[in-house]
Amino acid sequence: MWMKELFGTDKPVIGMLHLKALPTDPKYDPVGGVEAVLERAREDLHALQDGGIDGVLFCNEFSIPYVENVRVVTIACMARIIGELKSEIKVPFGVDVAMDPYKAFDLAAAVGASFVRETFFGAYAGDYGISNYPQGEIERHRIDVGCRNVYTLATLVPEGAKQVAERPIEDVARSVTFSIAPSAFMVFGNNAGAEIDTSNITRAKAATDTPVFASNGVKAHTVADMLKISDGCIVGTWLKVDGKFFNKVDKARVEELMANAKAFRGDL
Amino acid sequence: MWMKDLFGTDKPVIGMMHLMAMPTDPKYDPEGGMEKVMERARHDIHALQDGGIDAVLFTNEFSIPYTDNVRPVTIACMARIIGELKKEIKVPYGVNVAVDPLKAFDLACAVDAQFIRGTFFGAYASDDGISSVPMGEMMRHKAELHLDDLKLLATIVPEGAKQIAERPIEDVVKSVDFAMNPDAMLVFGLTAGRPIDDSLISRSKKVTDKPVFASNGVKAATIEKTLSIADGCVVGTSLKYNGSFYDAVDKDRVKELMDIARAFRGGR
DSSP: OHHHHHHSSSSOEEEEEEOOOOTTSTTOOTTTHHHHHHHHHHHHHHHHHHTTOSEEEEEOGGGOSOOSSOOHHHHHHHHHHHHHHGGGOOSOEEEEOTTOHHHHHHHHHHHTOSEEEEOOSEEEEETTEEEEEOHHHHHHHHHHTTOTTSEEEEEEEOSSEEESSOOOHHHHHHHHHHHTOOSEEEEOOSSTTOOOOHHHHHHHHHHOSSOEEEOSOOOTTTHHHHHHHSSOEEEOGGGBGGGOTTSOBOHHHHHHHHHHHHHHHTOO | OHHHHHHSSSSOEEEEEEOOOOTTSTTOOTTTHHHHHHHHHHHHHHHHHHTTOSEEEEEOGGGOSOOSSOOHHHHHHHHHHHHHHGGGOOSOEEEEOTTOHHHHHHHHHHHTOSEEEEOOSEEEEETTEEEEEOHHHHHHHHHHTTOTTOEEEEEEEOTTEEESSOOOHHHHHHHHHHHTOOSEEEEOOSSTTOOOOHHHHHHHHHHOSSOEEEOSOOOTTTHHHHHHHSSEEEEOGGGBGGGOTTSOBOHHHHHHHHHHHHHHTTOO
8 A cells, every 4th residue: 555655654644734824824924924934834843753743744724714726925935844844854744735736736746745635626615615626627737737646635525514516425435536546535524623523434435445534633542543444644733732723733742642553553 | 225235245246046947847857857956956056156146046947938827836846946945045045937026926925035036017028929017916916925125126128028118218217216116127138148238227327226237148258347337237147057048057157257246346
């Protein structure tokens, strides 16, 4: 399986590198500037790596509330930050540009990311209005910018949204595996840090051979159970100081969660 | 004068950092990939700095032929390169995105550039077709990105293009000085490497207090004359091995040119 080759384990735990708000984002701090965003990213990267994480995922998390037409300056800032940290990154890394899959591939091509997490297909409605992700266009753009070998972590059950025309998750997993064959499916809960419905993982896994990840809501005391039913997980909020979304990453919490994950995997 | 503060001299010589073609550019080499672009950039920055250049200007030179709808991946690649080189950059640096000034501001913001070169106003026709550069939009975008300290090097005579409705250069300088207040004005010749018409510099200088730069065509043999009439210059092609556009920067040629410039400036 590709996960073993990339992460050195069949059931990877990927840590979120939540970037602070960037220029033009509503929460951006022009006094601290991009330098302040870079410094927090550097601290978080080291906390994740020193705590034993398997991989990291850079995301413009604090661009919240998100847009589908992500500004060019946003991915330029992300590229500069990843470029500047490159010599310090010791684990496989990916990118997520909330919520613009085209610019996520632009960024991945620029920084040489190994994987991209994003919504690559489907029609949804939710807090952000109606979102349309034409998989043919997105897949063409991926190839155009040279991301043929980049692993795709594709949202199957989105965060805070529903399919416009609801189809059973098994049908979606099957038709998307047929058309774009993503590297893995992501199952989200309602929002960052919220528990996911684990039946969505087991149902998706029963329908195809595509690996299925728990893409949020994972905690130290749930990581073993989560890895039992899924093929990997992505952890963000729980790894922060006091488990708070806007805080920085707490190395001790990373160690605690990774100890449980490694005990379960038997690679302690 | 601001140039003294930023560059340490009143008559700066800025060296071009011509980036190799990037993903989606017609001349991009997918085999070499971004790593090859990165390595050439690293070679060139050290050659320029070791040769004694006053400052460097990063540009997507080998995106040629250019487009005024520069792809976001181009900006992301430039930001990653500058980010990754940041620790090695020892002189003031600027950015130029051929030919999309709005995205040049995005890049400047992302990498904390000290200056920017571009065409920020006017209506032109050239080999690239018709281009309309609405000054009001440009300046709004700069303000939106909080780029108050960014020095603006504004083209007044473009490369290989003519004003659609020709006005005398004196009139253009005066109205732009009034409306946009750039930090310096730039005069170009026909293409990279070709000498400019010196009279355009002296005519411009008669009607403004702003510095006027020779923006291309400068060579070791002519730099003394150029600096005697202009307030600074931007040099690219003549610093390459054999003075050949597509080659890497030759440190010896940089040193030869900078020795003459320094002697002219009284040893500084």
